[in-house]
Amino acid sequence: MKYPMTSLFLVASLLGVSSACSDAASSTSSAAETAAGPGYEISGQLRNAAAGTKVYLAELNGNQFVSRDTATTDAQGRFTLKGSTPEAALYQLKLDEQNQVLVSLDNKTKLQLTGDAKRLNEDYTVKGSKDSEMLQQLVRQLNTSGRQAQGVMQRYQNNAQAGRQDSMQALEAKFYAVQGQKTAALKRLIKANPTSVVSAFALSDPQIVNPDENFGFADSVATQLKKAQPNSRYTKALVQALEPLRKTAVGTIAPDINLTDPSGKTVALSSLRGQYVLLDFWASWCGPCRQENPNVVKTYQQYKNKKFTIYGVSLDQDKGKWEKAIQADGLTWTHVSDLKGWQSAAGQAYGIQSIPMNFLLDPQGRIIAKNLRGATLAAELAKRIK
Incomplete structure (x- = not known):
């Protein structure tokens, strides 16, 4: 069973985003820029914020946060940030690693933010920006x-x-x-x-x-x-x-795959037409894949005589470990691999970025579902195979 992040709010974790600083010339919007034309304004007030608490504003740019401005709270926890942005964009307001929020700013935004400085990611309110409210x-x-x-x-x-x-x-x-x-x-x-x-x-x-x-x-x-x-x-x-x-995408004909099985024989995915086929991407070294295998085996045993089979594509690089895992997990269906790991031709053709990943094909080779886990695979087959 895959395990999601327990708190997806921290965008640095969510996206693999890192903090970074840009050149001083571009990192902070000046008051002169704002005065010269429209711009955003953030008016904030934070409970439990000591006077002089730093509030950092950073723009989400690509896969990193880029520093844009800094403000300091007064004795009542109030702060103001003003600047301009070339387009509507997402920004991070941050006190420290545990206390940060996402907002959306454009040059018409007049945002009011209130919250608890000690638990900002759980206790904050924004007004004045529909996009920030949606966030x-x-x-x-x-x-x-x-x-x-x-x-x-x-x-x-x-x-x-x-x-x-x-x-x-x-x-x-x-x-x-x-x-x-x-x-x-x-x-x-x-x-x-x-x-x-x-x-x-x-x-x-x-x-x-x-x-x-x-x-x-x-x-x-x-x-x-x-x-x-x-x-x-x-x-x-x-x-x-x-x-x-x-x-x-669901509804398209699955791209064909021509790879060799452990004996060296080339087996095409298209050779299995006429049956429902689970195209299953996995590897011997993938813990979640091995944990999922008992579910796949159970479903295979239930439907293997009802025009259902499995075409397993391994992202292994070690043939011995691949074969050992097939035997150990009792995977008695078709297996293929080019033993190129993440550089697998089949994996690249299907855009595989994480495993386990699977695609359910109908007898005509059309993708009808994907990423079926646990009981969902059996449930999907039950709807289609009478």
Whole structure:
């Protein structure tokens, strides 16, 4: 069972974002710039903030935060930040690593922010910016889902240590239900704000709303964003993220794979047409893959005589370890690999960035579902195979 981040609010963790400083000439917007034209203004007041507390403003630029400005609180915890931005963008307001929030700013934003300096990421309110308010809703949902998933995972681990397999399976189903509820809630939020930079941001990152698993939805939002904000960096990032997923989207014919099995025989994915096929990307060294294998084996045994089979593609590099894992886990279906690890031709053709990952194909070779885990694979087959 995959384990999500327990607090997805900290964007540095969420995106692998790092803090960085730019050249002084470009890192801070001056009062002169703001006076010369429109700009944003942040008026804040923080409870439990000592006079002189530093408030740092950094812009999310690519995969890092770039320092833009700094303010200092007065005796009442008040601070003001003013500046200008070339386009609507996401910014981080930070006191320290544990106390930071995301806001969205453009040159019309007059943002009011209040909160508790000791627990800012959990206790803050923003007004005056629809996008910032949307960010706050998104963050709250991610935090709620993260806490729920963490609780389920802890119970799962306790049952695993006690060897209670039935309870583990029920908790695994609960875990994926929590993930599904999170995604549904975030999609409702995005659907209500389809032309927001926040929507583009959320759909560009698999940790928020996985664009691969929700390609049709993400593509429809991208279409609206291209009309409303064609030059936005967030629109461009979403469009770029979706492009390699297009060829493996649900509804498309799966790209063919021609790789060798452990005996050296070349086996084409297309040779299995006429059956439902689970195209399963895994590796012997992948812990979550090995943990998932018992579920796959159980489903295979249930449906192998009902026009269902599996085509396993390993991202191994060591043939001996690959073969040993196949035998140890009882994986009695077709296996292929070019033993090139992450450079696997098949992995690159399908845009594989993490494993386990799978695609369910219908008898015509069309992708009908993807990333089926636990009981969801059996449930999907039950709907299709009578």
